[in-house]
Amino acid sequence: MPNPHHMTAAGFETRAIHAGQAPDPRTGAVGSPIYATSTYKQDGVGGLREGYEYSRTANPTRTALEECLASLEGGHSGFAFASGMAAEDTLLRAVCGPGDHVVIPDDAYGGTFRLFARVLERWGLAYSVASITDPRSVEAAVQPGRTKVVWVETPTNPLLGIADIAALAEVARRAGALLVVDNTFASPYLQQPIGLGADVIVHSTTKYCGGHSDVVGGALVVSAEAANADGDGESLAARLAFHQNSMGAVAGPFDSWLVLRGLKTLAVRMDRHCDNAERVVEFLTGHPAVSEVIFPGLPEHPGHEVAKRQMTRFGGMVSFRLRDGEKAAVEVCERARVFTLGESLGGVESLIEHPGRMTHASVAGSALEVPVDLVRLSVGIETVSDLLADLEQALG
Ligand SMILES: *Cc1c(COP(=O)(O)O)cnc(C)c1O
Numbered sequence: 001m002p003n004p005h006h007m008t009a010a011g012f013e014t015r016a017i018h019a020g021q022a023p024d025p026r027t028g029a030v031g032s033p034i035y036a037t038s039t040y041k042q043d044g045v046g047g048l049r050e051g052y053e054y055s056r057t058a059n060p061t062r063t064a065l066e067e068c069l070a071s072l073e074g075g076h077s078g079f080a081f082a083s084g085m086a087a088e089d090t091l092l093r094a095v096c097g098p099g100d101h102v103v104i105p106d107d108a109y110g111g112t113f114r115l116f117a118r119v120l121e122r123w124g125l126a127y128s129v130a131s132i133t134d135p136r137s138v139e140a141a142v143q144p145g146r147t148k149v150v151w152v153e154t155p156t157n158p159l160l161g162i163a164d165i166a167a168l169a170e171v172a173r174r175a176g177a178l179l180v181v182d183n184t185f186a187s188p189y190l191q192q193p194i195g196l197g198a199d200v201i202v203h204s205t206t207k208y209c210g211g212h213s214d215v216v217g218g219a220l221v222v223s224a225e226a227a228n229a230d231g232d233g234e235s236l237a238a239r240l241a242f243h244q245n246s247m248g249a250v251a252g253p254f255d256s257w258l259v260l261r262g263l264k265t266l267a268v269r270m271d272r273h274c275d276n277a278e279r280v281v282e283f284l285t286g287h288p289a290v291s292e293v294i295f296p297g298l299p300e301h302p303g304h305e306v307a308k309r310q311m312t313r314f315g316g317m318v319s320f321r322l323r324d325g326e327k328a329a330v331e332v333c334e335r336a337r338v339f340t341l342g343e344s345l346g347g348v349e350s351l352i353e354h355p356g357r358m359t360h361a362s363v364a365g366s367a368l369e370v371p372v373d374l375v376r377l378s379v380g381i382e383t384v385s386d387l388l389a390d391l392e393q394a395l396g
Pocket of ligand 1: 083086112216
């Protein structure tokens, strides 16, 4: 729901705790109420209270989350969905049609690639894969007049490639396309793409925003510039609200509340995720079983300079390769105890996975295939010495 009152003057942590969440006017309740209701009493026919009519269209708990997310991303308006994929699908069907074209990263989230390659392509949406760590590769893939969206993930998953958001915003603008940034890995605490020229932010709130591995959700945030400027005379914010309601893949009130609660501690969680990830990187870098550590905070990482410019810190995701190949990588994943073997990321608990056989199994054989000796860590906020000891024993 568009709302201009995002407390933009307040600091990030203050907004994370308060934006969209004024104490309940009736009771003074400080915790945001969970409005478990599908419908709303009307004061006379059409007499809606604060516009609430039916909970697919709007629900106060979801509104609170949408306002908080918009505030944290420095955007005009937010939209909360049942999952990250639902947010992506709604956005793409709102801004693209048959015959249109999008540019997607060669290291995109597997589910994002599958949405383009296996679902939307059948509906006439063409896509090109580009290396988004190289703005010239994106520029070469763009088809001016036909490309509606340049899709960016940074850091990417699982290879932690870094895209230069400001440079790609220029490429997209020249082509008349929207720059969409999937900010799931960095979270708004570490990276603010709208300030760098992005038009739309995508989140899987399942990850760092929710932060406790207890909810699946997604979100879109639109920049003020993109929200109000749309070639067809209808604002992008209004168009997204229309599609959110028409397609109906909304976040329910309980799920909205879980993400809202997660956001309150985003800043302190991210700081600890970053602290622990840096220690894990230091440990892995010296280990004889490891052939390569992939982390944007390392000076030898090809995206390090750009990451330093556009992120406040380098995040909690770490990938590494095993000298002894695929079998060794799988064994490390299976031997870990404090690191839980599982997909997903961004929760307080540390997770370990083998992308080639797990999260990225669906992109095997495509341009998005990942090395078979790769292991991905989502470094949690447990006691760091326990994490290091676990890796030590898992690496044998
Ligand atoms: C998980 C994820 C998604 C998809 O979100 P869901 O909530 O699982 O639907 C999209 N992008 C990235 C970067 C992700 O990690």
